[in-house]
Amino acid sequence: xxxxxxxxxxxxxxxxxxxxxxxxxxxxxxxxxxxxxxxxxxxxxxxxxxxxxxxxxxxxxxxxxxxxxxxxxxxxxx
Amino acid sequence: xxxxxxxxxxxxxxxxxxxxxxxxxxxxxxxxxxxxxxxxxxxxxxxxxxxxxxxxxxxxxxxxxxxxxxxxxxxxxxxxxxxxxxxxxxxxxxxxxxxxxxxxxxxxxxxxxxxxxxxxxxxxxxxxxxxxxxxxxxxxxxxxxxxxxxxxxxxxxxxxxxxxxxxxxxxxxxxxxxxxxxxxxxxxxxxxxxxxxxxxxxxxxxxxxxxxxxxxxxxxxxxxxxxxxxxxxxxxxxxxxxxxxxxxxxxxxxxxxxxxxxxxxxxxxxxxxxxxxxxxxxxxxxxxxxxxxxxxxxxxxxxxxxxxxxxxxxxxxxxxxxxxxxxxxxxxxxxxxxxxxxxxxxxxxxxxxxxxxxxxxxxxxxxxxxxxxxxxxxxxxxxxxxxxxxxxxxxxxxxxxxxxxxxxxxxxxxxxxxxxxxxxxxxxxxxxxxxxxxxxxxxxxxxxxxxxxxxxxxxxxxxxxxxxxxxxxxxxxxxxxxxxxxxxxxxxxxxxxxxxxxxxxxxxxxxxxxxxxxxxxxxxxxxxxxxxxxxxxxxxxxxxxxxxxxxxxxxxxxxxxxxxxx
Numbered sequence: 001x002x003x004x005x006x007x008x009x010x011x012x013x014x015x016x017x018x019x020x021x022x023x024x025x026x027x028x029x030x031x032x033x034x035x036x037x038x039x040x041x042x043x044x045x046x047x048x049x050x051x052x053x054x055x056x057x058x059x060x061x062x063x064x065x066x067x068x069x070x071x072x073x074x075x076x077x078x
Numbered sequence: 079x080x081x082x083x084x085x086x087x088x089x090x091x092x093x094x095x096x097x098x099x100x101x102x103x104x105x106x107x108x109x110x111x112x113x114x115x116x117x118x119x120x121x122x123x124x125x126x127x128x129x130x131x132x133x134x135x136x137x138x139x140x141x142x143x144x145x146x147x148x149x150x151x152x153x154x155x156x157x158x159x160x161x162x163x164x165x166x167x168x169x170x171x172x173x174x175x176x177x178x179x180x181x182x183x184x185x186x187x188x189x190x191x192x193x194x195x196x197x198x199x200x201x202x203x204x205x206x207x208x209x210x211x212x213x214x215x216x217x218x219x220x221x222x223x224x225x226x227x228x229x230x231x232x233x234x235x236x237x238x239x240x241x242x243x244x245x246x247x248x249x250x251x252x253x254x255x256x257x258x259x260x261x262x263x264x265x266x267x268x269x270x271x272x273x274x275x276x277x278x279x280x281x282x283x284x285x286x287x288x289x290x291x292x293x294x295x296x297x298x299x300x301x302x303x304x305x306x307x308x309x310x311x312x313x314x315x316x317x318x319x320x321x322x323x324x325x326x327x328x329x330x331x332x333x334x335x336x337x338x339x340x341x342x343x344x345x346x347x348x349x350x351x352x353x354x355x356x357x358x359x360x361x362x363x364x365x366x367x368x369x370x371x372x373x374x375x376x377x378x379x380x381x382x383x384x385x386x387x388x389x390x391x392x393x394x395x396x397x398x399x400x401x402x403x404x405x406x407x408x409x410x411x412x413x414x415x416x417x418x419x420x421x422x423x424x425x426x427x428x429x430x431x432x433x434x435x436x437x438x439x440x441x442x443x444x445x446x447x448x449x450x451x452x453x454x455x456x457x458x459x460x461x462x463x464x465x466x467x468x469x470x471x472x473x474x475x476x477x478x479x480x481x482x483x484x485x486x487x488x489x490x491x492x493x494x495x496x497x498x499x500x501x502x503x504x505x506x507x508x509x510x511x512x513x514x515x516x517x518x519x520x521x522x523x524x525x526x527x528x529x530x531x532x533x534x535x536x537x538x539x540x541x542x543x544x545x546x547x548x549x550x551x552x553x554x555x556x557x558x559x560x561x562x563x564x565x566x567x568x569x570x571x572x573x574x575x576x577x578x579x580x581x582x583x584x585x586x587x588x589x590x591x592x593x594x595x596x597x598x599x600x601x602x603x604x605x606x607x608x609x610x611x612x613x614x615x616x617x618x619x620x621x622x623x624x625x626x627x628x629x630x631x632x633x634x635x636x637x638x639x640x641x642x643x644x
Contacts, residue, residue, distance in 0.1 A: 028173035035323045037611075039354065042324075055325030055359060056108045 002068050003077070009048050010064075013041045023065025049075040082243035084266045085309065086160050092311045093120040100313040103336060104149040107321050107328045111336075112149045116311075119153055126157030129226045133219070137162030137241070139194040140249055142187075142217075144168045144202060145224065147318035151294075152304075154197060154223045159248065162241050164263065166191065166249040167295040169618070170199075177205040188215035190492055191249060191261040196220050243267040248305075249491065250297055251618075252407040261491040262407045271458065272301070272410035272485035273309040279415040279456040280340070280370060280401075282306075287367075288314040289338035291322035291329050298375050301411035302342045327355040330363050330393075337367040342403075344375045346554065346620075348382040352389040366394035370418055374403040376621060377521065377539055378450040380424045397421045404452035404461075404521055408506050410485035413461055414519045416453035423451040423518065432522065433536065437474045437513040447540065451518040458484035461519050468507065476513045478525045480505045511537075527624050529560035529569050536560075536571060536601060538624060544595045545573055545603075550588045552576045555614055559628040561605065571596075572605035574631045576613055607635050 002021040010030070011019060014037060019030055027033040033041070042058055045051075045067070051074040061067050083091070092099070097117025104112040114122075135141065141158045143165055145151045158165040168187070171180040184206065187193065193216055196206060200222050209215045246263040276282075288307045292299030307314035315336045322329055329351065332338065348371075373383070383400045391397075402422040404414040416422045429445040431438040440446045455461045462470045463477040471477050482504045489497035500507045511528060512521040523537040541558035545551055555576035560569035579588055589606045596603045614622040615630060 026173070035320070038324060052356060052358070054356075055327050055331075059107050059321050059325050059328075 002064055005048070006045070006064075006068055006071060009044050010041055013037060013044050021064050023063065023068070025064045026062070045071065051075050082267060083270065084241055084243060084245075085247045085269055085305075086156070088270065088309050089116075089123075089156065090120055093117050096311075099311065101308065102152050103313060103315040104147075104152070105315055105317045105328075105332050106147070107318070107325065107331075111315070114149070114152060119156070122150070122153035123156035123160055125228075126154050126223055126226065127160040129223065130157055130161055130163070130221075133221060135161060135163055135195055135221075138246075139163040140166055140192055141195045141197055142166045142168050142184075142191075142193045144170055144196065144198045146170045146199065147316075147320070148224065150224055152316075155294075156308075157223075158197075162245070163195075164246055164249045166193065166251070166261075167293075167300060168251075169293065169295045171202070171205070180205060181209060184209060184217070185215045187251070187261075188217050191251070192492055193217050197223050199224060241266070243270075246488075248300075250300055250407050251295070252297070260493060260496060262487045263491050264410055264485075264487055268410050268485040268487065269301070269305055270309060272412070273306050275457040275459070275484065276302075276306065276412045276415065277310055279412070279453075280372075281418045282310055282312070282340075284312065286310075286312045286339045286369070287336055288312065288340045288342075289317070289329065289333045289336060290314065290342065291317040291319050292342065293319045296375070297407040297411055298342050298344070298405065302372070302374075302405075306411075323350075325354075326351045327359050327363075330355060330360065330365060330390075333365055333368060334363045339367055339369040340372070341368065341370070342372045342374055345373055345377060345379055345382050348373065348386040352385045355389070360393060364394050365390060368395065368399050370399055370401045371395075372401050372403050372415070373422070373450075374405050374412075374452075377523075378402045378422065378452065379543075380448045380450050383422070383450070402450055402452045404479075404510075404519055406481075406506075406508060408487045408500075408508075409459065409481055409483040410487070412456050413459050413481045413483065414453045414455050416451055416518070422453070423516075425449045425451070425515065425520065429540070432476060435476050437476055437515060437520075447522070447537075449520045449522060451515075452521055453519065454517050455519070461514065462505075463512065463514055464507075468502065474513070476511060476522070479508045479510045479512050479519065479521065481508060482506070524624075527559070529558070529571055531560070531569055531571060531602075541571060541573060541596055541601055541603065544598070544601070545575055545592050548575075548588070548591050548595050550577050550579050550584075551592065552578065552611060555611070555622065557614060557622045557624045557627045558603075559624050561628075561632070570604035571601065572607065572628075572631065573603055574607040574609055574614065574627055574635075576611050577608050578611060579608075580610075607631055609635075 007021055093116040099116050101116045101119045102114040141163050155165050196217050243266045247266045249261055249263050252260045252262055288303050290303035292303050294300050315332050398419055398421050400421050401416040403412050405412040426440045426446045427449050428438045428440040429447045460482045462480050463475055464480050465471050465477050509525050510521050511523045511525045523539050527538050529536040538558035542556045545556045546553045558573045561572045585608050592606050593603050615626040617623040
């Protein structure tokens with residue numbers, strides 16, 4: 001389940017008004033999410049949650065659900 | 079007198095001399111690297127070669143290879159060469175690229191380059207198979223070598239028949255937007271001679287190790303980071319470009335662990351590495367082993383070298399390791415290279431004088447353009463500056479660079495009209511604009527992109543640099559070009575810049591800042607087009623294409639999208 005908070009971060013970086021994110025959504029399915037935007041999204045997520053990703057963690061991300069799970073491990077929802 | 083050695087004869091000889099020597103380190107982040115030894119690599123290549131022969135691939139056939147970062151891609155590539163066919167590495171389609179667009183690109187490329195076979199991953203079959211059924215392309219069949227098993231590893235004697243060193247051994251595509259790529263074939267002699275000469279210019283030795291994230295469809299990745307080490311008998315460490323862009327620090331990790339000494343990078347990579355390498359992942363990294371970081375394939379910027387050095391000096395990067403090179407697919411690769419052991423020279427040049435087509439060091443108080451040397455011509459290569467009539471000009475003139483090289487290509491494949499435009503006698507007319515100083519070459523722009531405003535030459539790179547620095551404009555996501563002004567009988571400068579800002583007030587302020595930034599360089603921008611991210615069309619090299627974006631802007635954007643001044 002993708003949180004509204006993560007969704008807002010992604011939409012903000014991509015300048016999208018809305019998008020129906022599912023756990024299985026991949027970057028290629030989202031308008032504007034290319035490799036350089038991917039870097040920008042990761043940076044924005046790090047700032048939003050005050051966390052730092054390691055290289056291997058972000059290389060292995062396959063979809064938005066995995067990004068959400070990674071965030072939840074590093075910054076457990078309260 | 080014996081026949082000159084062929085490329086694959088060199089590989090076989092090196093493998094025979096020392097089969098256990100490391101050849102290719104296939105790097106996947108977080109995994110133990112796969113290490114190809116020379117003997118095993120050539121044995122695997124021979125196995126694939128037998129498979130290719132069995133499927134009807136013949137000497138002289140062009141085999142396009144579209145396979146992602148995979149440890150088998152190297153022996154597959156070598157196998158094509160072993161049987162006398164021509165390997166041509168093509169980019170794997172981005173998932174967001176529409177299948178029809180990809181197919182159209184392949185049709186265009188196949189007709190121009192004469193692609194005979196497509197060696198691909200099974201995942202591409204649904205997209206590419208229809209091409210074969212409609213007969214729209216020259217491609218005869220699709221092959222899936224990653225699924226082949228049981229190759230004998232032994233080739234019949236002289237599998238390709240006797241080849242000559244002047245025969246083509248590979249096909250690569252010079253940079254250009256989709257459909258406009260020009261196919262360049264290179265001979266065994268050109269590649270081997272280039273490896274020898276370029277190797278001398280960088281003082282290549284047996285102790286060198288190349289580390290690269292560059293894709294193999296790019297000439298810098300293919301020639302500098304694969305062919306050079308293979309033919310020189312030194313190891314090369316190959317990273318996945320897609321992993322690198324997400325986590326640039328893996329390049330530094332690979333350099334550290336493999337004790338890399340040579341690395342070729344386009345200019346933007348210096349900035350990305352400096353900005354996106356987390357401190358905590360650098361803790362154990364040492365980069366002292368590096369002899370040369372070679373900046374090549376886009377304009378070299380002094381600021382990028384300075385940022386890179388400031389960030390990584392404490393990890394062992396030395397100023398003298400920051401070198402530069404001027405290269406193109408048509409001359410196999412390098413035409414010039416800065417001397418190893420000293421940093422690429424930077425000259426503060428009078429911007430005013432440059433705009434008049436001359437070079438002079440800037441005096442105090444003058445507007446300055448910082449020009450980075452790409453070094454002196456490598457052995458077997460000459461570089462001259464010529465005027466509009468292609469006559470050599472001496473001294474301080476700025477003009478088109480022409481190159482004569484022992485490693486010159488033989489012309490664009492199936493493209494005589496394009497060849498005739500740029501090859502005259504033994505000289506290749508690069509279309510690049512620059513000057514020579516102290517025996518070294520300074521490339522400052524593309525001749526065809528120069529904007530001439532009332533007789534004054536404006537280099538679009540200058541405008542783009544200035545606009546890129548304006549807060550609100552996405553760095554590097556700007557193109558500048560000339561627009562004909564019939565009433566004035568000259569060109570005016572227009573820019574298209576990507577911005578994340580929205581709202582008329584914000585955009586209006588941003589447009590004003592853009593114009594003010596250029597005014598500081600005594601440049602007047604007449605039209606400012608602000609567009610959303612991802613609007614700009616990129617060439618295959620990843621840089622925004624001026625010509626394509628000029629056409630799109632003039633076609634799609636009305637004057638109301640821009641600000642028209644005076």
